[in-house]
Amino acid sequence: MSDRRDDLLRQAYAYALEHGLADLSLRPLAAAIGSSPRVLLFLFGSKDGLVRELLARARADQLVLLDQARGGGLAEVMEAVWSWLAAPEHRALLTLWLEGYSRSLVAPDGPWTDFARTTVEDWLKVLADAQPASDTKAAETERTLALAVLRGALLDLLATGDVERTTAAVRSIMTGYGQT
Amino acid sequence: MSDRRDDLLRQAYAYALEHGLADLSLRPLAAAIGSSPRVLLFLFGSKDGLVRELLARARADQLVLLDQARGGGLAEVMEAVWSWLAAPEHRALLTLWLEGYSRSLVAPDGPWTDFARTTVEDWLKVLADAQPASDTKAAETERTLALAVLRGALLDLLATGDVERTTAAVRSIMTGYGQT
DNA sequence: ATCGTACTGAAACAGTCGTTTCAGTGGAGG
DNA sequence: CCTCCACTGAAACGACTGTTTCAGTACGAT
Numbered sequence: 001m002s003d004r005r006d007d008l009l010r011q012a013y014a015y016a017l018e019h020g021l022a023d024l025s026l027r028p029l030a031a032a033i034g035s036s037p038r039v040l041l042f043l044f045g046s047k048d049g050l051v052r053e054l055l056a057r058a059r060a061d062q063l064v065l066l067d068q069a070r071g072g073g074l075a076e077v078m079e080a081v082w083s084w085l086a087a088p089e090h091r092a093l094l095t096l097w098l099e100g101y102s103r104s105l106v107a108p109d110g111p112w113t114d115f116a117r118t119t120v121e122d123w124l125k126v127l128a129d130a131q132p133a134s135d136t137k138a139a140e141t142e143r144t145l146a147l148a149v150l151r152g153a154l155l156d157l158l159a160t161g162d163v164e165r166t167t168a169a170v171r172s173i174m175t176g177y178g179q180t
Numbered sequence: 181m182s183d184r185r186d187d188l189l190r191q192a193y194a195y196a197l198e199h200g201l202a203d204l205s206l207r208p209l210a211a212a213i214g215s216s217p218r219v220l221l222f223l224f225g226s227k228d229g230l231v232r233e234l235l236a237r238a239r240a241d242q243l244v245l246l247d248q249a250r251g252g253g254l255a256e257v258m259e260a261v262w263s264w265l266a267a268p269e270h271r272a273l274l275t276l277w278l279e280g281y282s283r284s285l286v287a288p289d290g291p292w293t294d295f296a297r298t299t300v301e302d303w304l305k306v307l308a309d310a311q312p313a314s315d316t317k318a319a320e321t322e323r324t325l326a327l328a329v330l331r332g333a334l335l336d337l338l339a340t341g342d343v344e345r346t347t348a349a350v351r352s353i354m355t356g357y358g359q360t
Numbered sequence: 361a362t363c364g365t366a367c368t369g370a371a372a373c374a375g376t377c378g379t380t381t382c383a384g385t386g387g388a389g390g
Numbered sequence: 391c392c393t394c395c396a397c398t399g400a401a402a403c404g405a406c407t408g409t410t411t412c413a414g415t416a417c418g419a420t
Contacts, residue, residue, distance in 0.1 A: 148332025
C-alpha cells in the first residue's frame with residue numbers, strides 16, 4: 001500500500017514549499033505531517049532519498065508548466081512561461097527551485113546532483129522547440145538570451161516582488177521577436 | 181590589535197568561498213584557518229556575526245566591481261560587468277553570492293536579511309547612472325532588462341560553464357543599445 | 361491457529377552544532 | 391612587584407542531527 005507513501009510525500013512537499021529545503025529536518029517535518037522519523041526513513045530509505053523525491057517533484061511541476069507553454073513562437077512561449085513565473089501562487093515553488101539550484105552548485109554530490117544543469121537543459125529544449133530553425137548558432141544564442149531574461153527577471157521578482165517592473169522588462173524584449 | 185581579527189576574517193572568507201556558506205561550521209572552519217571556535221566567537225560575537233561580516237565582504241567585492249565598471253553607456257557597463265562575471269576566478273564568489281541570495285529569500289531573518297533585495301538595488305543604481313535619462317519609465321525597464329540578462333546568463337554560466345554561449349547571448353542584446 | 365510480512369512507536373546511538381564556563385596566558389601601566 | 395585586561399585553550403552544556411535497535415502490532419495467506 002503506497003497510498004500512505006504518496007500521501008506523506010505530498011504533505012512533505014507542501015511542508016518543504018513553506019519552510020525551504022536548506023534546514024529541513026526529519027523530526028519537525030514528521031511532526032507537522034502526522035508521521036514519525038522512523039516511518040519516513042522506512043518509506044524513503046534515508047533523508048537524502050526523501051529530498052531526492054521532493055526535488056524530482058519540483059522538477060516535475062516545472063515540466064508540466066513547460067509542456068503547457070508549448071506551441072507558438074518564442075514570444076508566445078516566453079509570454080506563457082513568464083505569466084506562470086510571475087503568478088504569486090508559484091512563488092514558494094520557485095524559491096524552492098532557486099534553493100536547489102544554488103545548492104547543487106556548491107555541493108555537487110548528494111541529492112542535488114546536476115539539479116541546476118538539468119533545469120537549464122529542460123528549459124532550453126522547450127525554447128528550442130519554439131524556434132523555426134533551432135540548429136543554427138543564432139538560434140542557440142537567441143534562446144539562451146530568452147532563458148537568461150526569464151530567469152534574471154525571476155531573480156529580481158523573487159527579491160523585490162515588483163511584478164510590474166519585471167514584467168515590463170520581459171515584455172520589452174519580446175517585441176523584437178516575430179509575433180508568429 | 182585587530183590585525184588578527186582582520187587576518188582571520190580574510191582567511192574565513194577564503195574558506196567560505198571554497199566550501200560555501202550553507203553548511204559552514206565553526207569547528208572545521210577554525211581548524212582550517214588555525215584558530216579555535218572560542219576565539220572566533222570572542223572576536224565576532226556569534227556565528228551570525230561572523231556570517232554577517234562574510235556577506236558584507238562579498239557585497240563589498242561586488243561594489244568594487246560595480247564602481248570600476250562605471251563610465252560609458254549601458255552597453256559599456258554591461259560589457260565590463262559581464263567580463264567580470266564570466267571570469268573563472270570569480271566563479272567561487274558568485275556561487276557564494278547566489279547562495280546568500282537564495283537563502284535570504286527563504287529565511288528573511290538572520291544574517292542574510294535583505295541580502296537579495298540589497299544587491300538588486302546596488303546593481304540597478306549603477307546601471308541607472310549609465311543611462312542618459314534614467315528617470316523615465318522606459319529607462320527603468322531598460323535597466324531592469326539589462327540586469328535580468330546579466331544575472332540570467334550568470335545562472336546559466338554557473339550551471340553549465342558554457343562561457344561562449346552565454347557570452348554570445350549577453351552580447352546579442354547589447355547591440356540594440358547605443359554604442360556611446 | 362500459525363506463520364510471514366509489512367509496518368510503526370519508543371528509545372537509544374553516535375555525532376555535530378553554537379555557545380558558555382572556567383582557568384589560565386601574556387604583556388602593558390601603576 | 392602587582393594589578394588589570396585583552397586574549398585563548400580545554401572542556402563541558404544542552405540541543406539537535408540522521409539513523410538504528412528492539413519490540414512489538416496488524417493482517418493476509420497457508
